[in-house]
Amino acid sequence: MSFIEVTGLCKDYRIAKQEKGITGAVKSLFHREYTVKEAVRNVSFSLEKGEVVGYIGPNGAGKSTTIKMLSGVLLPTSGVAKTGDIIPYENRKENAKRIGVVFGQRSQLYWDLPISDTFDLYESLYSVPRERFRQNCNFFTELLDMGDFLHQPVRQLSLGQKMKANIAIALLHDPEVLYLDEPTIGLDVTSKKVLRDALKNINTQRNTTIILTTHDMDDIEAVCQRLIMIDQGQKLFDGTLGDFRSKYNDGFTVKLEFDTVPPPWQENGEYELLEGDERHWLIKSKTEMTAKTAMIDLIGIYDPMNLYVQEERIEDIVRRAYAVDEVV
Amino acid sequence: MKKYLTVFIKSLKSELIYRWAALWGMVGAVLGFLIQIFLWQALLSTGVRNDTSFPDMLLYVLINSFMLQLTRTDVASIIENTMIDGAISMELLRPISYKGYMLAQTLGKNIYGSLTATVPLLLLSLFFLSGAAFPNVAHILLFTLSALLGIALMFEVTYLVGLTAFWLQRCWFIRFYLNGLRSIFGGTMVPLWFYPEFLITLSYWLPFRYMTFEPINIFLMKTPLEQAWIPILAALMWLVGLSIADNLIWRAATKKLAVNGG
Ligand SMILES: Nc1ncnc2c1ncn2[C@@H]1O[C@H](COP(=O)(O)OP(=O)(O)O)[C@@H](O)[C@H]1O
């Protein structure tokens, strides 16, 4: 049996229909009609201990809903989620001791008090030996570079600083599993890098299992070995990053650089202009061809000063994957 | 247990941050105090009760404001707000009983509130209190017990109201009714002594009078020692009944829960 087992997980939300106007409001007092939103539909996957998985999907795909069920906040409509030997939503408190959770949109910090006070609270919430806890506090304060604002009231902190603190708090009790729901929103480039390194560090040093939800594919590329993609509540892909590339990737991009104004772009069935300005063009082949053919071809037509062939960015592959699934 | 203590202390500490708010709170308490005294003087001058002296009245007003501060709880509106903005999910991520957490938080706030509100009043009225009928040790002990039960009772009822937000999303109107009922049947505005007979009878069957009115009666020695067990037992029974109800409703509520927002 795997460490985390999710089988046939479904979550429906009931949404009360809002009728317009006062008559509608009065009517809804007596009789309410509901529509059912299937936020998560029959999702199954299993994770081994120590795996780092990127859980991706467009807005409203059902990522946060899945995380809420895994962390014991929401009860599934049907299906089972299991972490270790615990069913999280039936054993909320027991489960809570073993997991760390960050919802990027929310904060767990005392608003009026410094971060160090929230640290104190978490020290007593989890029965972690004092020595170990202190050690972790220092470790993460250092790692996430929080020393400067540890003693400032939380309401005076920036979004990114609060995010760092929330991440640290999720880690202070040495959780076996870490659920991160969009933990990089609001972080600057440096802090993102710091966080990614920290996650890698925690994963290798402590064998922490991590499920990471994000819209930043650089996060995924940096820390995840595996990718699960969902859309409209359904799982569409589950495999390694490499598998993902080969499934959704259909080629490479070529970047042309000009030292003078480039010749006009010629629309044809072979190439597609992805982005273009005065000096740079990003081109993608529409048909299957080798990079060599494309290079010779493009140099022949446009005579650029420089030419680079690039593997398609995960970002673009994902964008296309979402678009493809939208059509289906 | 230690975790609840920490929640309590942090809640107290959060309150301490706003010194200006505390100061204005004190001013408000003093004003409220004066209003109550004027009302009482008007009432006493009508001759309805000529067994009550001014120091006795002062003592009543003091202990009444103290008890009101101690049983103030906004737990229902806190729950309602966490439901509205979806922050309830964060509370549920903590390995702690939700009710215990809420109680510890409320106590932190109230202890602070009642100290800041009552101490100035006490200092203000110290000179006028001589001659008031102060309770003896036995009454003070019974009062303490009864007051603790009252605080717990008020919390239970408000918490129960808060839990309805799991179904209704909003519960301000129920809170509104609760406050009304409490004012009437708890004797927090006008003591129940002045009520018509049928309202007094009714009040015995509701939990509200056991929150502040009965503890105050014990403190003022209006309840003789040998009868003190009656309100105490009644409060205890309400408390047990409500805890059972709370637990059942909490279980249903967590099943029902749909967290708002991302
Ligand atoms: N409390 C709720 N009530 C009704 N619908 C909800 C609720 N929470 C989320 N949803 C809906 O469920 C779907 C999945 O939401 P969510 O899991 O938050 O998506 P994601 O995190 O992938 O962006 C969305 O269509 C959203 O509108």
Ligand SMILES: [Mg+2]
């Ligand atoms: Mg989300």
